[in-house]
Amino acid sequence: MKDFPPLDSGRGPTVTDQIFGLLYDRVVNLTLPPGAKLSEIEVAAQMGVSRQPVRDAFYRLSQLGFIQIRPQRATTVTPISEEAVLQAYFIRTALEESCIRVATERLTDDHFDALAHLLDLQAREIEAGNRTGFHALDDQFHHDICAYAGLEFVWTLVKENKGHMDRARYLSLSYGADTAFAEHGQILDALRRRDAGAAVAAIRQHLSRIEGIIARLRVDQPQVFG
Structure with a gap:
């Protein structure tokens, strides 16, 4: 999985918004290509945040059809539809x-x-x-x-x-x-x-x-x- 940078904890977009924006951009520019696996735990650790905002960002991406979240299985970037x-x-x-x-x-x-x-x-x-x-x-x-x-x-x-x-x-x-x-x-x-x-x-x-x-x-x- 691609490395993710620590987040800016200063004023500005919420933590969830920052995570969502970074993941959104990486899906769009194919840094995270179709089929790429995403780990809630790994993203949270690399970005220095708790799992909840990552979970919320994952949910927003899944609602857009960008990722597929499957319980007990890997979360993956969807193919282009x-x-x-x-x-x-x-x-x-x-x-x-x-x-x-x-x-x-x-x-x-x-x-x-x-x-x-x-x-x-x-x-x-x-x-x-x-x-x-x-x-x-x-x-x-x-x-x-x-x-x-x-x-x-x-x-x-x-x-x-x-x-x-x-x-x-x-x-x-x-x-x-x-x-x-x-x-x-x-x-x-x-x-x-x-x-x-x-x-x-x-x-x-x-x-x-x-x-x-x-x-x-x-x-x-x-x-x-x-």
Whole structure:
């Protein structure tokens, strides 16, 4: 099992939230791949906490379908579910298409400049081959559009539902980051022109790539699917 760092006991997220967040990220970025075993006792010991917050974090992850808890047997990371990925895609597309329409009306030149700066940072991460860094900036790009439009709650809903989609997308970044980056540029260009139709079309095309990603992963890495 992968080593886990001690937790920061200072002010901030609760212990359970910190454990959940760390495990969530490691499932999404495949540091904890499908089939990986997790021990409540070992995680608690490595992170310097009691077993209860670990148990609570495990339960939250199991509710998302990320891990399977079986009494008297090992807790394991679940395979990627194609059905769960496509459900997340449906929810995310509906939410972000609605948000992008509002964004075309509300975003300012300062907002556009800030988004352009994010694209510059994304380009650097691609050049450095840093999938984790690019993934974080990808999320920030989508988050900031929602936030600048005054609809940050939309991103909260997206984030609650997109985890399964992220697992598949992360695997694709080794060959698909350049495409994702180019599509971010198309989204920003449509926003700058305040062309709602073009912005919706761009975000729809961007998110729909998940279907092609699944098809390719089915061939290249079939072992990650259930």
